[in-house]
Amino acid sequence: MPHLKHLPDMKRNEMLTFPAQVNHDTPWTPPARPLREARLALVTSAGLHRRGDPPFVSNHHEPDYSYRRLPADTPAAEILQSHASAGFDRSGIQRDLNTTYPVDRLRELLMRGAIGSLADSFYSFMGALRNVARLEQETAPAVAELLRQDGVEVVLLTPT
Template sequence: MARPDDIPQPTRDAVLNLPCPVFETTPFVAGPPLAQRRVAILSSAALIRRGDPPFPFGSGECRFVAADTPAADLLVSHVSINFDRSGWQRDINVIYPIDRLRDLAASGEIAGVAETHYTVMGSTDPAEMQQAVNQIEGQLRQERIDSILLSPV
């Protein structure tokens, strides 16, 4: 992750001036124990399947990623000078921890892994993402997924 001093202007001021919500110290929703939850991933890496068009800069869209998509078929279309790409190039689980979720499901620590996962462009103004939020919510309800692992990039 880049330090603010490493980010060029005007991006630095934009990042430093973003509103940051304050959350209570307790969860805002209740739910079953982790061992009873089915989990989906939401990555801000703007993942695409090889051959798909990349996310446009600042895009508020969401794309679905099937759980059975081979890691070799996934590319990152998030464009930013603010992060080091070498980690995910060695191990996709750095930005899309699908294998780690499968391990947790196999050991019984979670009930299961979603069939569908989600990806967005991380450098997008959240105010532009309402349609994506609605799409994700609808798919989560359809698959009866009760937890999301956020994987920010």
């Protein structure tokens, strides 16, 4: 979102009242080696999944804290977005998947030698969750473990 001063009052209030975690510390893992030698994975909260995977369905009783695995070589034509709210501009991802999920850019960086290697699997979560407790306690740690099993050292996270 641009700086909030550009938004109408209603929109600004919505952004500011959306429940966000408040933390007072920050976990910190310095990269063990430069990115040009490291293995990188892409993780998005854009609600992406493969065509044929069950869509994400969130409700206020139970936010959808599940995740979907996206093999890194999944063709763009096989990726759908079930986070499809009027709250954001979908024309960008419809024109170019990289607007949210920059797989082609990462492959270019790999070819240039700016990234050591790309993980076999990338992962997707639902966005705009109003309660992230089970995500934090269950599914995010599960994905962290899968990433480490894949030898991943660096994660790039993108929202929608």
